[in-house]
Amino acid sequence: MYEVRFHGRGGQGAVMAAQSLADAAFIEGNYAVAFPYFGAERRGAPVLAFARVDANKIYRKTQIYKPDYVIVLDDKLIDLINVAEGLSKDGMAILNSTKKPEEIQLENEVRTATVDATTIALDVLGVPITNSVMLGAFAKATGLVKIESIEKGIMDIFGARIGERIAKKNAKAARTAYERTAIGTCKGGRIFKKEKKWLPTYKELPLGLATRAMKTDAGLVGPGSFVENKTGSWRTFKPIIDKEKCIECLFCWFYCPEGCISRTSNGLKIDYDYCKGCGICANECPANAIEMVR
Amino acid sequence: MSLKIKDLPEENLFTKGHTACPGCGGAIMAKIAMKVFGKNTCAYFPANCLLVFGGTYPLNAFKVPYLHVLFENSAVCAAGIKRALNKLGKEDVNVVAFAGDGGTADIGIQALSGAAERNEDIIYICYDNEAYMNTGIQRSGSTPFGAWTTTTPVGSKIAGKERFKKDVPRIMIAHDVPYVATASISYPLDLLKKLEKVKNMKGFRYLQIFAPCPTGWRLDPSKTVEIGKLAVESGMWTLYEFENGKMTINKKPKMIPVREYLKPQGRFRHLTDEQIDILQELVKKKWERDLAMAESTH
Incomplete structure (x- = not known):
């Protein structure tokens, strides 16, 4: 049996990737299951999905805590969360990264494969959705499933969900990644901070209220505390304001769904700690003063 | 003098850091509504996206008292709180559901309907x-004709929602x-005028408030505002107000x-010319x- 954990962001298709991998393994005569981790995730928030493959019937139904392989769909996630948590010593991390495996640092020294999946996805698909790409990298790095089966799995799962034309493109993206994946060993020794106490206890709360504005060891909780959640890492494209062209019409300030554009004495300023890169500001700017750059 | 964009306060009472999808129309609505209503407000939420991305315990994006109520009773919970506040002599608080x-x-x-009937x-x-x-993305009464959702899938017999959008504002006018x-x-400007009016x-x-959802509509997130304009220009959504028995467009x-409105949206990609003609006819009738x-009424 081998178990695979997918780390992605909502909207990158971690669940469809897990399903396609299971389908590919099934085509080769294995038993396979794929399932997501459910939570209140939105597009862009970190999410998990799992796949479990065995030659025999699978009776284990838990989430995967000690994976043999982890696949990371988003290049910024390895800096935010410990993606290698519980990863088997003989296992392997397959990462979306522009770096070589030797330049990556994870919790432990493990075999690592890297591929610049975002660039491949933008080239082949036109959108930064890296699920199919990473499956190609998985086939190359592990040799556990043939790339032909992966392509078939993508055609099955993607074809049923979003149509054959786009499925074909995704199969091509997987093949491209298969040819470009670098395999090596990463550095170990990366330390992730332990999570601090986040929830207040019932003794700290006034009667009849869930949370008032207060601070725990982990930071603010209660009204207005979402500022603790820096959403800037969700972004693929970044808006840049050209001060020369800006006419301060305030449309971007009005329309920004994050409210991360502020008026200052020195013109409008974007808070990149929070900007999710939706591009509404650039699209609505009447003076074309905002440009989205990678 | 009606409210202008530049008159809005800088402070966001619906803070950044919330977990809405990029390009969320609902988040724009919440941010602007809270700027207009101000601090002296309390907010009531049934289950909806805004509740989840705006307040995942113990984090919360709203800087005002905030309560999650059940799906079916937001109007009546807000009404109860308003009556309680009146009894406490805090009659100037805006209670918003x-x-x-x-x-x-x-x-x-x-x-x-009950809360409206009791005024x-x-x-x-x-x-x-x-x-x-x-x-x-499941269909609601408010989903328009022909739209794909996970409960109105596109197949060989049925393609998208078969019924027309429920016109709730007209039910409320009744x-x-x-x-x-x-x-x-x-x-x-129209939005600010109306928000200020309801406040006072x-x-x-x-x-x-029409708030496009790029995720559910299969739309590029940067087009949220643009598609809202196309909805009004095409007549899919009409801007009007009904005040003291008089309705004004x-x-x-x-x-x-x-077609121009449907084109950028993936949820309408499957529509046949015949279905588009039905929708066009409906839009014309709705406008008339x-x-x-x-x-x-005038």
């Missing part, structure tokens, strides 16, 4: 993204409440072909009906 279109048109409609002194805002987006209006996040009025006030649509009603 923020519900989605599912919580308004389907699940919440009996409490909404409770609350503001009820329905942000309309035309499906149950929070649970993963209650003869002091104020009913439709608005859109894509028309800032008494009695039951209903505002339905705020923006006369150019009636561009409805709205116009006739506006004329008959």
Whole structure:
């Protein structure tokens, strides 16, 4: 049996990737299951999905805590969360990264494969959705499933969900990644901070209220505390304001769904700690003063 | 003097860091509504996206008292709180219920209708993204004809929703409440005027704000505001207000072909020419009906 954990962001298709991998393994005569981790995730928030493959019937139904392989769909996630948590010593991390495996640092020294999946996805698909790409990298790095089966799995799962034309493109993206994946060993020794106490206890709360504005060891909780959640890492494209062209019409300030554009004495300023890169500001700017750059 | 964009305060009472999808129309609505209503407000939420991305315990994006109520009773909970505040002598607090279109048109409609009939002194805002987006894009009463959702899938026999959009603002007008209006996040001045009006009025006030959802509509996130404009220009969404028995159209649509509005959205990709013709005919009828009603009340 081998178990695979997918780390992605909502909207990158971690669940469809897990399903396609299971389908590919099934085509080769294995038993396979794929399932997501459910939570209140939105597009862009970190999410998990799992796949479990065995030659025999699978009776284990838990989430995967000690994976043999982890696949990371988003290049910024390895800096935010410990993606290698519980990863088997003989296992392997397959990462979306522009770096070589030797330049990556994870919790432990493990075999690592890297591929610049975002660039491949933008080239082949036109959108930064890296699920199919990473499956190609998985086939190359592990040799556990043939790339032909992966392509078939993508055609099955993607074809049923979003149509054959786009499925074909995704199969091509997987093949491209298969040819470009670098395999090596990463550095170990990366330390992730332990999570601090986040929830207040019932003794700290006034009667009849869930949370008032207060601070725990982990930071603010209660009204207005979402500022603790820096959403800037969700972004693929970044808006840049050209001060020369800006006419301060305030449309971007009005329309920004994050409210991360502020008026200052020195013109409008974007808070990149929070900007999710939706591009509404650039699209609505009447003076074309905002440009989205990678 | 009506409110201008530049008059809005800098401080966001709906803070950044919330977990809405990039390009969320609902988040724009919440941010602007809170800027207008100000600190002296308390907010009530049935289950909806805004509740989840705006307040995942113990984090919370709202800087005002905030309560999650059940899906079916947002209007009546807000009404109860308003009465309690009145008893405490805090009569100037704005009590606002923020519900989605599912919580308004389907699940919440009996409490909404009851509160409207009693003319409770609350503001009820329905942000309309035309499906149950929070649970993963299921059809609601407010989903338009032909739209794909996970419960109106596209197959060989049925393609998208078969029924037309439920016209909740007209249902509210039938209650003869002091104020009913439709608005859109894509028309800032009209939106600000209406938000300011509901803030300063008494009695039951209903505002339905068109808030596109790029995730559920299969739309590029940067086009959220643009698609809102196309909705109004094509007549899919009419901006009007109903005040003291008189209905006024705020923006006369150019009636561009409805095809232009459908094109950028993946949820309408499967529509046949025949279905588009049905929708075009419906849009025309809806506009004529709205116009006739506006004329008959003056």
